[in-house]
Amino acid sequence: MQRNYLDELNESQRAAVQCTEGPVMIVAGAGSGKTRVLTYRIAHLVKGGVDSFNILALTFTNKAARAMKERIARIVGPESRNLWMGTFHSVFARMLRAEADKLNYPSNFTIYDTDDSKSLIKAILKEQGIDDKVYKPSSVLARISQIKTLLISHKDYSRNEIYIEDDKLAGRPHFGTIFSLYCKRCFKAGAMDFDDLLFNTNILLRDFPEVLFKYQNKFKYILVDEYQDTNHSQYEIVKRLAARFQNICVVGDDAQSIYAFRGANIRNILNFEKDYPDMKTFKLEQNYRSTQTIVKAANGVIAKNKEQLKKVVWTDNEKGEQIKLLRALTDNEEGIQVAQEIFSIKMNRQAKNKEFAILYRTNAQSRPMEEALRRNSIPYKIYGGLSFYQRKEIKDMLAYFRLAVNPNDEESLARVINYPARGIGETTIGRIRVAASDNDIGIWTVLENLKDFSLDINAGIQNKLADFVTMIKSFGVMLTTHNAYDLGYHIAKTTGILKELYDDKTVEGLSRYENLEELLNGLKEFSVGEREAPIDLPGSFETQNSETTVSHLRTLDAYMQDIALLTTEDQKGEAENLDVVSLMTVHLAKGLEFPYVFVTGLEENLFPHQFSMDDRADMEEERRLFYVAITRAEKKVTLSFATSRYRWGKLVSSDPSRFLEEIDQQYLDYPKQPALTDSNHWDFDKVIQQKETKNKPKINPHPALKKNLISQQQAKYTNKSFDPSLLKDLQVGMNVQHERFGTGKVVSMEGVFPNNKATVFFDGVGQKQLLLKFARLEILR
DNA sequence: GCTTCTACCGTTTTT
DNA sequence: CGGTAGAAGC
Numbered sequence: 001m002q003r004n005y006l007d008e009l010n011e012s013q014r015a016a017v018q019c020t021e022g023p024v025m026i027v028a029g030a031g032s033g034k035t036r037v038l039t040y041r042i043a044h045l046v047k048g049g050v051d052s053f054n055i056l057a058l059t060f061t062n063k064a065a066r067a068m069k070e071r072i073a074r075i076v077g078p079e080s081r082n083l084w085m086g087t088f089h090s091v092f093a094r095m096l097r098a099e100a101d102k103l104n105y106p107s108n109f110t111i112y113d114t115d116d117s118k119s120l121i122k123a124i125l126k127e128q129g130i131d132d133k134v135y136k137p138s139s140v141l142a143r144i145s146q147i148k149t150l151l152i153s154h155k156d157y158s159r160n161e162i163y164i165e166d167d168k169l170a171g172r173p174h175f176g177t178i179f180s181l182y183c184k185r186c187f188k189a190g191a192m193d194f195d196d197l198l199f200n201t202n203i204l205l206r207d208f209p210e211v212l213f214k215y216q217n218k219f220k221y222i223l224v225d226e227y228q229d230t231n232h233s234q235y236e237i238v239k240r241l242a243a244r245f246q247n248i249c250v251v252g253d254d255a256q257s258i259y260a261f262r263g264a265n266i267r268n269i270l271n272f273e274k275d276y277p278d279m280k281t282f283k284l285e286q287n288y289r290s291t292q293t294i295v296k297a298a299n300g301v302i303a304k305n306k307e308q309l310k311k312v313v314w315t316d317n318e319k320g321e322q323i324k325l326l327r328a329l330t331d332n333e334e335g336i337q338v339a340q341e342i343f344s345i346k347m348n349r350q351a352k353n354k355e356f357a358i359l360y361r362t363n364a365q366s367r368p369m370e371e372a373l374r375r376n377s378i379p380y381k382i383y384g385g386l387s388f389y390q391r392k393e394i395k396d397m398l399a400y401f402r403l404a405v406n407p408n409d410e411e412s413l414a415r416v417i418n419y420p421a422r423g424i425g426e427t428t429i430g431r432i433r434v435a436a437s438d439n440d441i442g443i444w445t446v447l448e449n450l451k452d453f454s455l456d457i458n459a460g461i462q463n464k465l466a467d468f469v470t471m472i473k474s475f476g477v478m479l480t481t482h483n484a485y486d487l488g489y490h491i492a493k494t495t496g497i498l499k500e501l502y503d504d505k506t507v508e509g510l511s512r513y514e515n516l517e518e519l520l521n522g523l524k525e526f527s528v529g530e531r532e533a534p535i536d537l538p539g540s541f542e543t544q545n546s547e548t549t550v551s552h553l554r555t556l557d558a559y560m561q562d563i564a565l566l567t568t569e570d571q572k573g574e575a576e577n578l579d580v581v582s583l584m585t586v587h588l589a590k591g592l593e594f595p596y597v598f599v600t601g602l603e604e605n606l607f608p609h610q611f612s613m614d615d616r617a618d619m620e621e622e623r624r625l626f627y628v629a630i631t632r633a634e635k636k637v638t639l640s641f642a643t644s645r646y647r648w649g650k651l652v653s654s655d656p657s658r659f660l661e662e663i664d665q666q667y668l669d670y671p672k673q674p675a676l677t678d679s680n681h682w683d684f685d686k687v688i689q690q691k692e693t694k695n696k697p698k699i700n701p702h703p704a705l706k707k708n709l710i711s712q713q714q715a716k717y718t719n720k721s722f723d724p725s726l727l728k729d730l731q732v733g734m735n736v737q738h739e740r741f742g743t744g745k746v747v748s749m750e751g752v753f754p755n756n757k758a759t760v761f762f763d764g765v766g767q768k769q770l771l772l773k774f775a776r777l778e779i780l781r
Numbered sequence: 782g783c784t785t786c787t788a789c790c791g792t793t794t795t796t
Numbered sequence: 797c798g799g800t801a802g803a804a805g806c
Contacts (some may be wrong), residue, residue, distance in 0.1 A: 048793080061796080114795085194796060261794060362793055384795085425782050525792055565796070587794045609793055647797065648792065784802090784806075 005075055007031075016282035017041045020048065020221070021155055022240075024249040025269070029313035030256060030298070030631035031289025031593070038225055038251055039068050042083065045221055053538075054074075056219040057085040058234075060226040062535055062566070066590060069536075072218050080537050084219070088192060088234050089565050091537045092201040095215070098560070102208055103200055108557055110191040111115050111564035115390070116411040117141050117182075117193045122415070124181045127437065130174050135378070144179055148195040148727055149233045149263040154183040158235040188442050190641035194565075205240045205427050212426075216244040216339045227252035230262035239275065244576075254309050255302050256322045258587060258625050260617070270309065287313050289634050290594055291320025297637075297667040302627045304662055305620045314713060322759070323630070323658065325638035330651070331365070331601075333373030334642040342581065343376055352377055357582040357594040361607040365600060373581060383584035389566055389765045392499060393512040398563065400491050404475035405557045407444045414443075419687040422464055431455050471495070484556040485527035488520055527554050542621050554639055583654040586629045597633035599626070602641040602657040626659045663754065709733055 006014055013033055017040045030033035032696045038057070038138060059065040064461050073080040080257050084091060100107040107184050108348045112120070112162065115470050121137040124130075146725060157163050158176040167175045186193060188614065192200060203413050205212045227250035230238070242248035250272060257266045295315045302308070326341065328334035345351050358380075366382055388394060396419055399412035408412070416426040424510045434452050436443045446453060446678060447469050447501065457465075478487050492498040499750060500515040527530035582594065601607050607626065612618035639660065644653045660668075 088796060197796095259795075261796075364792075378798085421783080423782075427782085585794065611793065621794095650797090786804075786805100787802090788800090792797100794800105 005043060006301055006724055008645045009036070009040060010286060012282055012286075013040075014038050017044050019280055019282070020045055020050075021247060023246050023279035024277055024282065025227075025272045026249065026284065027250040027269075027309055027311055028251055028253050029287060029311060030253065031287040031295075031315075032284035032313070032626070033288055034225075034251055034253075034284065034590075035064075035068065035071075037284065038223060039071045040075070041249065042223065043067075043072050046072075046076045046079055049205060050221060051083040054078050054220040055083050055085075056091070056221070057223040058088055058091060058225065058238070059085065060229060060591070061088065062087055062650060064091060064225065066536070066651040067777075084538060086535060087565065088230075088237070090537065090562050091196050092237065092364065092561050093192075093197050093565065094537055096200055097198065099204055101209075102211065103204060105187075105192070105200075106190045106406065109310075109407040109501065110188075110189065110402050110406045110412070111197070111562065112186065112191045112193040112411060113390075113564040114141070114194070116191070116394070116564075117144075119414070120185060120411055121178065121182060124178055124185065124435075124699070128174070128177070128181070135172060135174065135178065140175065140178060143175065144182060145195045146263060147179070148199045149231050151199060151233055151236065154180045165516050167301075185410065188408065190406045190408045191300075191373055191411070194231070198231075198237065201331075202233060202236050202240075205237065210239060213244075216241055220229055220245050221247045222249070224248070224250045225252075226256075228254050228266055228269045229259040229264040230235070232265055232268075234262075235265065235268045246440065250274070253479055254307075255305075255624055256590065258590065258621060258628055261619050266307065270307070285311055285313050287317070287631075288313060288316040289317075290316050290631060290637060293322060293632060293667050294321045294637055297323055297663050298627050298631050300664045300667075301623060301630075301659060301662045307617075307620065321636050323667050323670045324636070324638045325671055326638060326641065327643060327656075327671050328642045329644060331368045331642045331645045334600060334640050335368035335370075336375075337376060338369060338600060338638070338640055339376045341371035341598070342373075342378060342596075346378075346635075353579045353581045355595040356593070356598070357584070357589065357596070357632065358598045358600060359584060359586050359589050360600045360633070361586060361609055361625075363585060365606075369600065371582055379455065379579070380581040380583055381578065381580060384390045384588050388515070388518075388562060391417070391512070391515055393497075393515055397488075397492060397497060397516060397519060398560075400475070400497070401488065401556055401560050403472050404479060404491065405560055407472055407476065408442050410443055416495075417468060420500045422468070424464055424468070428457055428461055428465075431457060476716050477553055479557055482555075482556075483527040483554050484503035484559045485520065486523040488523040491599050492516065492520065495755040523556075523559060526559050528552065533559055533561060534566050582765070586625050587634050590628055593632055593634060595635045596632070596638070597630065597636075597640045598640060599629045599773050600640045600643075601638050601662055603645065603778055604657050605654065606645070607657055607659070617703065623659070623662075 006017065009017060010033075013036065016024070020041070026037060028037065042055060042057060047053060057065070057068070059068065065087065067086050069080060094105070096105070097107045097109070101107060107306055108319070118137045118141055121140050122132065124412050125132045125135055125137070125140075133521065144276070152160075154176075160182055164173075164176060167173055174341070186196065205215070217243055222238065224238055229252070238248065252269050254269050257264060257269070261264065273281075290298075292315055295317075296312055299313060325343075326334070326337045328337050340761065342356050345356075346353070360366065363384060370380065371381070389398070398414060399415040402412040403416070404411050414429070417429065432443055432446050432455070435455055436446045439453075447465055450465055450469075450470075475487065475491055478490065482490070498516070501516055519602065522531065522534075525531065582592075586599070599607075605613065608619060608622035612622045630639075641656050641660070642654065643656075644651050646652075
């Protein structure tokens, strides 16, 4: 146990840690030891006699919460287990479960993720006969989210003339109806979406004084990390909870607010003083992370923003190298240059792969980077993108789990009522849907009482439906008698999913099966107590009083609680220890640091992004984003841009980003030839010409293979079995070339199998991990 | 009801 | 380019 933890802090850090009572705002510049202060502050509270049960710490990601919890545990020991530390969503989901009855929700309500919400909206549009081109599900959802974040209920909305008028003018008069239907359907399904978690928490704290009182007393000390990224709904929750004791400590940096698009309100931090007039402010301005060059260059750029709190980030660190700029003709070349630069830094300075990060504005930019890294045999990992829990096979399985817990969950029901195929088609489901909405009840209720509705469904299918209902019900019963793994495995087996995936011997089928196995392994570890629930919070809000009459069985519904709130990063421990280059969006990089950082795609309309160009506030957010990007670096920043870029399969020309010009020249190392300011620099036609005349390597597929080449769609439905271990061998020292072939991309890979020479053709290579969708493999003897 | 094919469409960031 | 909705065929 560390005794002198306070000695490890500088003066302003220590002051911020020791001022435990009353409202406190800590403005923490990039790299100023923010996490350390937060950690020690909590430790200090606990050491000072505060019951950890009374501390609530809200973080931005589950990962951040977990990391901080570990650090605190090292200082204060096992007492840290009782801390309430997690994201807004996960903490308040737990609270809502404890208090669900007050809002007439079941305590085992389902959490809808974005996909669920979208498909619900799609279903509503279809039923209402509304054109989904005019009302695009994603924009409808975005608007719903926006409204809920402002704490406007669907009832208030549809009563408000101004909104109605606005929607009419916007050409979307039905929006109010869709919104109401959406809310009602969620409620009926016993489901909350992400925004509901916060919205309903607000309702709970607003309309139930005794509940508010209870939690105000419970959470005597509240800490909020990344306060600059809280939205209105979150702001209100914090305000209500902290109203009694006012022991609220917010930590943030207005210069790093990058989530306004999601409703984050930078005013929350800018106006903190107005909300709590007697607050104390602490500024952490010394940067311990980066070189002087990086800190100064970053300061210079962010200074262009008008709206910000006053602070001066400075550093004692060495001057360091200039920021290097790479320029390339195309995005692919940009990737090559970046890979080469990484390679040379690795060689010259004995740097490890994990010391590098490549950051970009949009996920789509990862591809050229991946390709170049792979060609240079530099291992990498992409963060973000599709999370484990968003994969089809996992979602299918989870849908059954969700149904077991809450059969009213219509999104899950729709997902699996005919998966694996059991002869229940669209028409049948449509009829049931109609019956449900005619009687204003849920689909599940119709299914349960099928005989009471004279539906035009033949007896055979009726029986199938009845079987389905019986099956789901039997799962529900087993929730209390079996542990998570036993039930999970039972479900996988009886539904036929296990067999379905096992029988699928395509490459993608195989990886699906592996994913399912991984899910089941997770359940197993959880069931035998080797692993906590995916989101690890203290058991329940009631723990102090209610003694455990509950059995010690670790059940599936305990495991399932907040699974929708998990992201890729939360899956297992993994990665951290791997020696690989990290690739991620700038958003994802917040809170991380790397010795060498590459910020790529610095082109006008890309970074800053084109959608942010017309609005000053948006542009300032882009600038903050850029600020975040370069301040991740400890030793060296390398910026890169391409003068033309493939987008949507087309080569388009682009100009260098304005951010490049905003960096003080003395900190920037321009590429030698030609100068950036040349007017000839972006001779787009020339680039095109070069592209076209470049002699592309021709691949002539073996005639025997050529006739076997199949389209994506064909491949999708073709189960061709082969030994996947061959693929793994093949990846060593292979030579990958691309060629367009009909629709999609055909990639020829040549490599040496243990015994045979092989040529492999893949249609539509999933570049992600070289794990291939739609693969065909042939071995030449 | 299931499979296959074709035509079109979107393209920011995420708890 | 890659994904998907809906039409056409089985």
